[in-house]
Amino acid sequence: MRIPPTDFKPYRTADGSYTLRSESWDVFHHSVVGAVNESTHVFIKAGLEAVHGPNVDVLEVGLGTGLNLLLTWIRCLEGKCAVRYTALEPFPLPVATLEELQYCEDLAWPGLHGPFLDLMTCTHDDWNGAEGGMTFRKLPLNVSEIDHEEMYDVIYFDAFGPNTQPELWTLQVFQRMHRALRHGGLLVTYCAKGDVRRTMQAAGFGVERLQGPPGKREMLRGRK
Ligand SMILES: C[S@@+](CC[C@H](N)C(=O)[O-])C[C@H]1O[C@@H](n2cnc3c(N)ncnc32)[C@H](O)[C@@H]1O
Structure with a gap:
Protein backbone atom coordinates (compact mmCIF):
# COMPACT_ATOMS: atom_id res chain seq x y z
CA MET A 1 0.00 0.00 0.00
CA ARG A 2 1.29 3.46 -0.92
CA ILE A 3 1.44 5.58 2.23
CA PRO A 4 0.06 9.11 1.79
CA PRO A 5 2.49 11.98 2.36
CA THR A 6 2.55 14.26 5.39
CA ASP A 7 2.95 17.60 3.60
CA PHE A 8 -0.77 18.45 3.27
CA LYS A 9 -1.43 22.19 3.49
CA PRO A 10 -4.74 24.15 3.35
CA TYR A 11 -5.74 25.34 -0.13
CA ARG A 12 -8.74 27.57 -0.84
CA THR A 13 -10.99 26.14 -3.58
CA ALA A 14 -13.15 28.14 -5.99
CA ASP A 15 -16.33 27.95 -3.86
CA GLY A 16 -14.41 29.57 -0.97
CA SER A 17 -14.09 26.38 1.11
CA TYR A 18 -10.75 24.83 1.95
CA THR A 19 -9.22 21.53 0.97
CA LEU A 20 -5.74 20.10 1.54
CA ARG A 21 -2.98 19.90 -1.04
CA SER A 22 0.16 17.79 -1.02
CA GLU A 23 2.94 19.20 -3.15
CA SER A 24 4.98 15.99 -3.07
CA TRP A 25 2.13 13.83 -4.45
CA ASP A 26 0.51 16.72 -6.33
CA VAL A 27 -2.93 15.73 -5.00
CA PHE A 28 -5.85 17.44 -3.29
CA HIS A 29 -8.41 16.01 -0.88
CA HIS A 30 -11.24 17.54 -2.95
CA SER A 31 -11.95 19.22 -6.28
CA VAL A 32 -10.24 22.61 -6.59
CA VAL A 33 -13.49 23.86 -8.15
CA GLY A 34 -15.13 23.58 -4.72
CA ALA A 35 -14.61 21.24 -1.78
CA VAL A 36 -18.00 21.80 -0.12
CA ASN A 37 -19.81 21.82 -3.49
CA GLU A 38 -18.22 18.52 -4.52
CA SER A 39 -18.85 16.74 -1.20
CA THR A 40 -22.45 17.96 -1.07
CA HIS A 41 -23.18 16.92 -4.67
CA VAL A 42 -21.47 13.51 -4.73
CA PHE A 43 -21.84 12.15 -1.21
CA ILE A 44 -24.82 13.95 0.36
CA LYS A 45 -27.20 14.48 -2.55
CA ALA A 46 -26.35 11.43 -4.73
CA GLY A 47 -25.59 9.18 -1.72
CA LEU A 48 -27.16 9.95 1.65
CA GLU A 49 -30.30 11.62 0.27
CA ALA A 50 -30.88 8.80 -2.25
CA VAL A 51 -31.23 6.20 0.51
CA HIS A 52 -34.80 5.45 1.53
CA GLY A 53 -35.71 5.47 5.20
CA PRO A 54 -34.80 7.75 8.10
CA ASN A 55 -32.09 5.54 9.67
CA VAL A 56 -29.00 5.23 7.52
CA ASP A 57 -25.78 3.26 7.98
CA VAL A 58 -22.94 5.06 6.18
CA LEU A 59 -19.45 3.70 5.47
CA GLU A 60 -16.89 6.30 4.42
CA VAL A 61 -13.67 5.13 2.79
CA GLY A 62 -11.09 7.83 3.53
CA LEU A 63 -12.23 10.13 6.36
CA GLY A 64 -9.46 12.67 5.63
CA THR A 65 -10.54 16.17 6.66
CA GLY A 66 -13.95 14.93 7.87
CA LEU A 67 -15.88 17.21 5.52
CA ASN A 68 -18.31 14.43 4.47
CA LEU A 69 -18.84 13.51 8.12
CA LEU A 70 -19.60 17.12 9.02
CA LEU A 71 -22.04 17.62 6.11
CA THR A 72 -23.79 14.36 7.09
CA TRP A 73 -23.95 15.40 10.74
CA ILE A 74 -25.51 18.75 9.77
CA ARG A 75 -28.26 16.84 7.87
CA CYS A 76 -28.93 14.93 11.12
CA LEU A 77 -29.01 18.14 13.17
CA GLU A 78 -31.51 19.57 10.67
CA GLY A 79 -33.75 16.59 11.47
CA LYS A 80 -33.50 15.01 8.00
CA CYS A 81 -32.16 11.59 9.05
CA ALA A 82 -30.42 9.60 11.77
CA VAL A 83 -27.05 8.14 10.79
CA ARG A 84 -24.66 5.51 12.07
CA TYR A 85 -21.39 6.58 10.47
CA THR A 86 -18.36 4.32 10.16
CA ALA A 87 -15.23 5.93 8.71
CA LEU A 88 -12.08 4.14 7.59
CA GLU A 89 -8.85 6.09 7.94
CA PRO A 90 -5.49 4.34 8.29
CA PHE A 91 -3.59 7.67 8.08
CA PRO A 92 -5.40 10.26 10.26
CA THR A 97 -4.19 20.55 10.19
CA LEU A 98 -7.88 19.93 10.96
CA GLU A 99 -7.96 23.13 13.06
CA GLU A 100 -6.69 25.18 10.12
CA LEU A 101 -9.58 24.18 7.84
CA GLN A 102 -12.31 25.96 9.87
CA TYR A 103 -15.12 23.97 8.21
CA CYS A 104 -17.62 24.52 11.04
CA GLU A 105 -17.25 28.31 10.84
CA ASP A 106 -17.53 28.30 7.02
CA LEU A 107 -20.67 26.14 7.16
CA ALA A 108 -22.21 28.47 9.78
CA TRP A 109 -22.13 25.85 12.55
CA PRO A 110 -19.36 27.36 14.73
CA GLY A 111 -20.67 25.58 17.84
CA LEU A 112 -19.76 22.22 16.26
CA HIS A 113 -16.04 23.02 16.06
CA GLY A 114 -15.08 21.45 19.40
CA PRO A 115 -17.42 18.41 19.19
CA PHE A 116 -16.36 17.82 15.56
CA LEU A 117 -12.67 17.80 16.48
CA ASP A 118 -13.46 15.47 19.41
CA LEU A 119 -15.02 12.97 16.97
CA MET A 120 -12.21 13.36 14.43
CA THR A 121 -9.49 12.73 17.00
CA CYS A 122 -11.10 9.92 19.02
CA THR A 123 -8.52 7.20 19.61
CA HIS A 124 -10.74 4.16 20.11
CA ASP A 125 -12.85 2.00 17.77
CA ASP A 126 -16.11 2.28 19.74
CA TRP A 127 -19.25 4.17 18.80
CA ASN A 128 -19.44 7.82 19.88
CA GLY A 129 -22.87 9.37 20.42
CA ALA A 130 -23.32 12.84 18.97
CA GLU A 131 -26.18 15.34 19.04
CA GLY A 132 -28.90 15.16 16.41
CA GLY A 133 -29.19 11.40 16.09
CA MET A 134 -25.74 10.61 14.78
CA THR A 135 -23.35 7.97 16.08
CA PHE A 136 -19.82 7.74 14.77
CA ARG A 137 -16.90 5.38 14.86
CA LYS A 138 -13.48 5.70 13.23
CA LEU A 139 -11.64 2.53 12.27
CA PRO A 140 -7.92 2.59 11.38
CA LEU A 141 -8.54 0.03 8.62
CA ASN A 142 -7.31 -0.33 5.07
CA VAL A 143 -10.34 -0.74 2.78
CA SER A 144 -8.56 -3.67 1.08
CA GLU A 145 -8.95 -5.60 4.33
CA ILE A 146 -12.54 -4.91 5.39
CA ASP A 147 -14.66 -8.00 5.93
CA HIS A 148 -17.97 -6.34 6.86
CA GLU A 149 -21.07 -8.07 5.51
CA GLU A 150 -24.41 -6.41 4.64
CA MET A 151 -23.94 -3.64 7.20
CA TYR A 152 -24.29 -0.40 5.25
CA ASP A 153 -26.92 1.45 3.19
CA VAL A 154 -24.44 3.76 1.46
CA ILE A 155 -20.68 3.86 0.91
CA TYR A 156 -18.94 7.18 0.35
CA PHE A 157 -15.93 5.96 -1.66
CA ASP A 158 -13.62 8.97 -1.29
CA ALA A 159 -10.15 7.50 -1.82
CA PHE A 160 -7.45 9.37 -3.71
CA GLY A 161 -7.97 8.84 -7.44
CA PRO A 162 -7.00 5.76 -9.46
CA ASN A 163 -3.87 7.45 -10.86
CA THR A 164 -2.65 8.15 -7.31
CA GLN A 165 -3.69 4.99 -5.44
CA PRO A 166 -4.54 2.37 -8.11
CA GLU A 167 -4.45 -0.39 -5.48
CA LEU A 168 -7.73 0.99 -4.01
CA TRP A 169 -9.69 0.82 -7.30
CA THR A 170 -9.34 -2.92 -7.97
CA LEU A 171 -11.96 -5.62 -8.47
CA GLN A 172 -11.06 -7.14 -5.07
CA VAL A 173 -11.67 -3.84 -3.25
CA PHE A 174 -14.99 -3.23 -5.04
CA GLN A 175 -16.04 -6.83 -4.22
CA ARG A 176 -15.34 -6.20 -0.53
CA MET A 177 -17.35 -2.97 -0.61
CA HIS A 178 -20.18 -4.75 -2.47
CA ARG A 179 -20.25 -7.41 0.26
CA ALA A 180 -20.36 -4.69 2.95
CA LEU A 181 -23.57 -3.16 1.51
CA ARG A 182 -27.11 -4.28 2.22
CA HIS A 183 -29.22 -5.35 -0.74
CA GLY A 184 -30.21 -2.18 -2.61
CA GLY A 185 -27.36 -0.21 -1.00
CA LEU A 186 -25.45 2.49 -2.88
CA LEU A 187 -21.78 3.28 -3.51
CA VAL A 188 -21.00 6.82 -4.69
CA THR A 189 -17.74 8.16 -6.05
CA TYR A 190 -16.61 11.39 -7.71
CA CYS A 191 -14.72 9.28 -10.26
CA ALA A 192 -16.29 8.72 -13.68
CA LYS A 193 -13.58 6.74 -15.48
CA GLY A 194 -14.78 4.00 -17.84
CA ASP A 195 -12.46 1.35 -16.42
CA VAL A 196 -13.66 2.11 -12.86
CA ARG A 197 -17.27 1.78 -14.05
CA ARG A 198 -16.49 -1.58 -15.65
CA THR A 199 -14.66 -2.79 -12.51
CA MET A 200 -17.69 -1.83 -10.41
CA GLN A 201 -19.96 -3.76 -12.79
CA ALA A 202 -17.66 -6.81 -12.61
CA ALA A 203 -17.93 -6.65 -8.80
CA GLY A 204 -21.74 -6.91 -9.09
CA PHE A 205 -22.91 -3.29 -9.01
CA GLY A 206 -25.55 -1.86 -11.30
CA VAL A 207 -23.84 1.41 -12.25
CA GLU A 208 -25.35 4.76 -13.21
CA ARG A 209 -23.50 7.72 -14.66
CA LEU A 210 -24.87 10.83 -12.97
CA GLN A 211 -24.21 14.49 -13.59
CA GLY A 212 -20.98 15.43 -11.83
CA PRO A 213 -20.35 18.27 -9.38
CA PRO A 214 -19.33 21.69 -10.74
CA GLY A 215 -16.19 21.23 -12.87
CA LYS A 216 -16.81 17.51 -13.61
CA ARG A 217 -19.12 16.18 -16.29
CA GLU A 218 -20.04 12.91 -14.59
CA MET A 219 -19.79 10.84 -11.42
CA LEU A 220 -20.66 7.18 -10.70
CA ARG A 221 -23.23 5.55 -8.45
CA GLY A 222 -23.39 1.79 -8.00
CA ARG A 223 -26.33 -0.13 -6.54
CA LYS A 224 -26.15 -3.62 -5.02
C1 LIG B 1 -9.40 12.06 -1.11
S1 LIG B 1 -8.78 11.90 0.52
C2 LIG B 1 -10.11 12.01 1.62
C3 LIG B 1 -11.20 12.91 1.41
C4 LIG B 1 -12.04 13.00 2.66
N1 LIG B 1 -13.25 12.25 2.55
C5 LIG B 1 -12.21 14.44 3.01
O1 LIG B 1 -13.34 14.94 2.94
O2 LIG B 1 -11.20 15.04 3.34
C6 LIG B 1 -8.47 10.12 0.63
C7 LIG B 1 -8.31 9.59 2.01
O3 LIG B 1 -8.17 8.17 1.95
C8 LIG B 1 -7.27 7.77 2.95
N2 LIG B 1 -6.71 6.45 2.60
C9 LIG B 1 -5.52 6.20 2.00
N3 LIG B 1 -5.34 4.88 1.88
C10 LIG B 1 -6.45 4.27 2.39
C11 LIG B 1 -6.85 2.92 2.54
N4 LIG B 1 -6.06 1.93 2.12
N5 LIG B 1 -8.04 2.66 3.12
C12 LIG B 1 -8.85 3.67 3.52
N6 LIG B 1 -8.52 4.99 3.40
C13 LIG B 1 -7.34 5.28 2.84
C14 LIG B 1 -6.23 8.89 2.95
O4 LIG B 1 -5.48 8.92 4.14
C15 LIG B 1 -7.09 10.12 2.73
O5 LIG B 1 -7.47 10.71 3.94
Whole structure:
Protein backbone atom coordinates (compact mmCIF):
# COMPACT_ATOMS: atom_id res chain seq x y z
CA MET A 1 0.00 0.00 0.00
CA ARG A 2 1.29 3.46 -0.92
CA ILE A 3 1.44 5.58 2.23
CA PRO A 4 0.06 9.11 1.79
CA PRO A 5 2.49 11.98 2.36
CA THR A 6 2.55 14.26 5.39
CA ASP A 7 2.95 17.60 3.60
CA PHE A 8 -0.77 18.45 3.27
CA LYS A 9 -1.43 22.19 3.49
CA PRO A 10 -4.74 24.15 3.35
CA TYR A 11 -5.74 25.34 -0.13
CA ARG A 12 -8.74 27.57 -0.84
CA THR A 13 -10.99 26.14 -3.58
CA ALA A 14 -13.15 28.14 -5.99
CA ASP A 15 -16.33 27.95 -3.86
CA GLY A 16 -14.41 29.57 -0.97
CA SER A 17 -14.09 26.38 1.11
CA TYR A 18 -10.75 24.83 1.95
CA THR A 19 -9.22 21.53 0.97
CA LEU A 20 -5.74 20.10 1.54
CA ARG A 21 -2.98 19.90 -1.04
CA SER A 22 0.16 17.79 -1.02
CA GLU A 23 2.94 19.20 -3.15
CA SER A 24 4.98 15.99 -3.07
CA TRP A 25 2.13 13.83 -4.45
CA ASP A 26 0.51 16.72 -6.33
CA VAL A 27 -2.93 15.73 -5.00
CA PHE A 28 -5.85 17.44 -3.29
CA HIS A 29 -8.41 16.01 -0.88
CA HIS A 30 -11.24 17.54 -2.95
CA SER A 31 -11.95 19.22 -6.28
CA VAL A 32 -10.24 22.61 -6.59
CA VAL A 33 -13.49 23.86 -8.15
CA GLY A 34 -15.13 23.58 -4.72
CA ALA A 35 -14.61 21.24 -1.78
CA VAL A 36 -18.00 21.80 -0.12
CA ASN A 37 -19.81 21.82 -3.49
CA GLU A 38 -18.22 18.52 -4.52
CA SER A 39 -18.85 16.74 -1.20
CA THR A 40 -22.45 17.96 -1.07
CA HIS A 41 -23.18 16.92 -4.67
CA VAL A 42 -21.47 13.51 -4.73
CA PHE A 43 -21.84 12.15 -1.21
CA ILE A 44 -24.82 13.95 0.36
CA LYS A 45 -27.20 14.48 -2.55
CA ALA A 46 -26.35 11.43 -4.73
CA GLY A 47 -25.59 9.18 -1.72
CA LEU A 48 -27.16 9.95 1.65
CA GLU A 49 -30.30 11.62 0.27
CA ALA A 50 -30.88 8.80 -2.25
CA VAL A 51 -31.23 6.20 0.51
CA HIS A 52 -34.80 5.45 1.53
CA GLY A 53 -35.71 5.47 5.20
CA PRO A 54 -34.80 7.75 8.10
CA ASN A 55 -32.09 5.54 9.67
CA VAL A 56 -29.00 5.23 7.52
CA ASP A 57 -25.78 3.26 7.98
CA VAL A 58 -22.94 5.06 6.18
CA LEU A 59 -19.45 3.70 5.47
CA GLU A 60 -16.89 6.30 4.42
CA VAL A 61 -13.67 5.13 2.79
CA GLY A 62 -11.09 7.83 3.53
CA LEU A 63 -12.23 10.13 6.36
CA GLY A 64 -9.46 12.67 5.63
CA THR A 65 -10.54 16.17 6.66
CA GLY A 66 -13.95 14.93 7.87
CA LEU A 67 -15.88 17.21 5.52
CA ASN A 68 -18.31 14.43 4.47
CA LEU A 69 -18.84 13.51 8.12
CA LEU A 70 -19.60 17.12 9.02
CA LEU A 71 -22.04 17.62 6.11
CA THR A 72 -23.79 14.36 7.09
CA TRP A 73 -23.95 15.40 10.74
CA ILE A 74 -25.51 18.75 9.77
CA ARG A 75 -28.26 16.84 7.87
CA CYS A 76 -28.93 14.93 11.12
CA LEU A 77 -29.01 18.14 13.17
CA GLU A 78 -31.51 19.57 10.67
CA GLY A 79 -33.75 16.59 11.47
CA LYS A 80 -33.50 15.01 8.00
CA CYS A 81 -32.16 11.59 9.05
CA ALA A 82 -30.42 9.60 11.77
CA VAL A 83 -27.05 8.14 10.79
CA ARG A 84 -24.66 5.51 12.07
CA TYR A 85 -21.39 6.58 10.47
CA THR A 86 -18.36 4.32 10.16
CA ALA A 87 -15.23 5.93 8.71
CA LEU A 88 -12.08 4.14 7.59
CA GLU A 89 -8.85 6.09 7.94
CA PRO A 90 -5.49 4.34 8.29
CA PHE A 91 -3.59 7.67 8.08
CA PRO A 92 -5.40 10.26 10.26
CA LEU A 93 -4.51 13.90 9.79
CA PRO A 94 -2.88 15.83 12.65
CA VAL A 95 -5.30 17.90 14.73
CA ALA A 96 -3.38 21.10 13.89
CA THR A 97 -4.19 20.55 10.19
CA LEU A 98 -7.88 19.93 10.96
CA GLU A 99 -7.96 23.13 13.06
CA GLU A 100 -6.69 25.18 10.12
CA LEU A 101 -9.58 24.18 7.84
CA GLN A 102 -12.31 25.96 9.87
CA TYR A 103 -15.12 23.97 8.21
CA CYS A 104 -17.62 24.52 11.04
CA GLU A 105 -17.25 28.31 10.84
CA ASP A 106 -17.53 28.30 7.02
CA LEU A 107 -20.67 26.14 7.16
CA ALA A 108 -22.21 28.47 9.78
CA TRP A 109 -22.13 25.85 12.55
CA PRO A 110 -19.36 27.36 14.73
CA GLY A 111 -20.67 25.58 17.84
CA LEU A 112 -19.76 22.22 16.26
CA HIS A 113 -16.04 23.02 16.06
CA GLY A 114 -15.08 21.45 19.40
CA PRO A 115 -17.42 18.41 19.19
CA PHE A 116 -16.36 17.82 15.56
CA LEU A 117 -12.67 17.80 16.48
CA ASP A 118 -13.46 15.47 19.41
CA LEU A 119 -15.02 12.97 16.97
CA MET A 120 -12.21 13.36 14.43
CA THR A 121 -9.49 12.73 17.00
CA CYS A 122 -11.10 9.92 19.02
CA THR A 123 -8.52 7.20 19.61
CA HIS A 124 -10.74 4.16 20.11
CA ASP A 125 -12.85 2.00 17.77
CA ASP A 126 -16.11 2.28 19.74
CA TRP A 127 -19.25 4.17 18.80
CA ASN A 128 -19.44 7.82 19.88
CA GLY A 129 -22.87 9.37 20.42
CA ALA A 130 -23.32 12.84 18.97
CA GLU A 131 -26.18 15.34 19.04
CA GLY A 132 -28.90 15.16 16.41
CA GLY A 133 -29.19 11.40 16.09
CA MET A 134 -25.74 10.61 14.78
CA THR A 135 -23.35 7.97 16.08
CA PHE A 136 -19.82 7.74 14.77
CA ARG A 137 -16.90 5.38 14.86
CA LYS A 138 -13.48 5.70 13.23
CA LEU A 139 -11.64 2.53 12.27
CA PRO A 140 -7.92 2.59 11.38
CA LEU A 141 -8.54 0.03 8.62
CA ASN A 142 -7.31 -0.33 5.07
CA VAL A 143 -10.34 -0.74 2.78
CA SER A 144 -8.56 -3.67 1.08
CA GLU A 145 -8.95 -5.60 4.33
CA ILE A 146 -12.54 -4.91 5.39
CA ASP A 147 -14.66 -8.00 5.93
CA HIS A 148 -17.97 -6.34 6.86
CA GLU A 149 -21.07 -8.07 5.51
CA GLU A 150 -24.41 -6.41 4.64
CA MET A 151 -23.94 -3.64 7.20
CA TYR A 152 -24.29 -0.40 5.25
CA ASP A 153 -26.92 1.45 3.19
CA VAL A 154 -24.44 3.76 1.46
CA ILE A 155 -20.68 3.86 0.91
CA TYR A 156 -18.94 7.18 0.35
CA PHE A 157 -15.93 5.96 -1.66
CA ASP A 158 -13.62 8.97 -1.29
CA ALA A 159 -10.15 7.50 -1.82
CA PHE A 160 -7.45 9.37 -3.71
CA GLY A 161 -7.97 8.84 -7.44
CA PRO A 162 -7.00 5.76 -9.46
CA ASN A 163 -3.87 7.45 -10.86
CA THR A 164 -2.65 8.15 -7.31
CA GLN A 165 -3.69 4.99 -5.44
CA PRO A 166 -4.54 2.37 -8.11
CA GLU A 167 -4.45 -0.39 -5.48
CA LEU A 168 -7.73 0.99 -4.01
CA TRP A 169 -9.69 0.82 -7.30
CA THR A 170 -9.34 -2.92 -7.97
CA LEU A 171 -11.96 -5.62 -8.47
CA GLN A 172 -11.06 -7.14 -5.07
CA VAL A 173 -11.67 -3.84 -3.25
CA PHE A 174 -14.99 -3.23 -5.04
CA GLN A 175 -16.04 -6.83 -4.22
CA ARG A 176 -15.34 -6.20 -0.53
CA MET A 177 -17.35 -2.97 -0.61
CA HIS A 178 -20.18 -4.75 -2.47
CA ARG A 179 -20.25 -7.41 0.26
CA ALA A 180 -20.36 -4.69 2.95
CA LEU A 181 -23.57 -3.16 1.51
CA ARG A 182 -27.11 -4.28 2.22
CA HIS A 183 -29.22 -5.35 -0.74
CA GLY A 184 -30.21 -2.18 -2.61
CA GLY A 185 -27.36 -0.21 -1.00
CA LEU A 186 -25.45 2.49 -2.88
CA LEU A 187 -21.78 3.28 -3.51
CA VAL A 188 -21.00 6.82 -4.69
CA THR A 189 -17.74 8.16 -6.05
CA TYR A 190 -16.61 11.39 -7.71
CA CYS A 191 -14.72 9.28 -10.26
CA ALA A 192 -16.29 8.72 -13.68
CA LYS A 193 -13.58 6.74 -15.48
CA GLY A 194 -14.78 4.00 -17.84
CA ASP A 195 -12.46 1.35 -16.42
CA VAL A 196 -13.66 2.11 -12.86
CA ARG A 197 -17.27 1.78 -14.05
CA ARG A 198 -16.49 -1.58 -15.65
CA THR A 199 -14.66 -2.79 -12.51
CA MET A 200 -17.69 -1.83 -10.41
CA GLN A 201 -19.96 -3.76 -12.79
CA ALA A 202 -17.66 -6.81 -12.61
CA ALA A 203 -17.93 -6.65 -8.80
CA GLY A 204 -21.74 -6.91 -9.09
CA PHE A 205 -22.91 -3.29 -9.01
CA GLY A 206 -25.55 -1.86 -11.30
CA VAL A 207 -23.84 1.41 -12.25
CA GLU A 208 -25.35 4.76 -13.21
CA ARG A 209 -23.50 7.72 -14.66
CA LEU A 210 -24.87 10.83 -12.97
CA GLN A 211 -24.21 14.49 -13.59
CA GLY A 212 -20.98 15.43 -11.83
CA PRO A 213 -20.35 18.27 -9.38
CA PRO A 214 -19.33 21.69 -10.74
CA GLY A 215 -16.19 21.23 -12.87
CA LYS A 216 -16.81 17.51 -13.61
CA ARG A 217 -19.12 16.18 -16.29
CA GLU A 218 -20.04 12.91 -14.59
CA MET A 219 -19.79 10.84 -11.42
CA LEU A 220 -20.66 7.18 -10.70
CA ARG A 221 -23.23 5.55 -8.45
CA GLY A 222 -23.39 1.79 -8.00
CA ARG A 223 -26.33 -0.13 -6.54
CA LYS A 224 -26.15 -3.62 -5.02
C1 LIG B 1 -9.40 12.06 -1.11
S1 LIG B 1 -8.78 11.90 0.52
C2 LIG B 1 -10.11 12.01 1.62
C3 LIG B 1 -11.20 12.91 1.41
C4 LIG B 1 -12.04 13.00 2.66
N1 LIG B 1 -13.25 12.25 2.55
C5 LIG B 1 -12.21 14.44 3.01
O1 LIG B 1 -13.34 14.94 2.94
O2 LIG B 1 -11.20 15.04 3.34
C6 LIG B 1 -8.47 10.12 0.63
C7 LIG B 1 -8.31 9.59 2.01
O3 LIG B 1 -8.17 8.17 1.95
C8 LIG B 1 -7.27 7.77 2.95
N2 LIG B 1 -6.71 6.45 2.60
C9 LIG B 1 -5.52 6.20 2.00
N3 LIG B 1 -5.34 4.88 1.88
C10 LIG B 1 -6.45 4.27 2.39
C11 LIG B 1 -6.85 2.92 2.54
N4 LIG B 1 -6.06 1.93 2.12
N5 LIG B 1 -8.04 2.66 3.12
C12 LIG B 1 -8.85 3.67 3.52
N6 LIG B 1 -8.52 4.99 3.40
C13 LIG B 1 -7.34 5.28 2.84
C14 LIG B 1 -6.23 8.89 2.95
O4 LIG B 1 -5.48 8.92 4.14
C15 LIG B 1 -7.09 10.12 2.73
O5 LIG B 1 -7.47 10.71 3.94
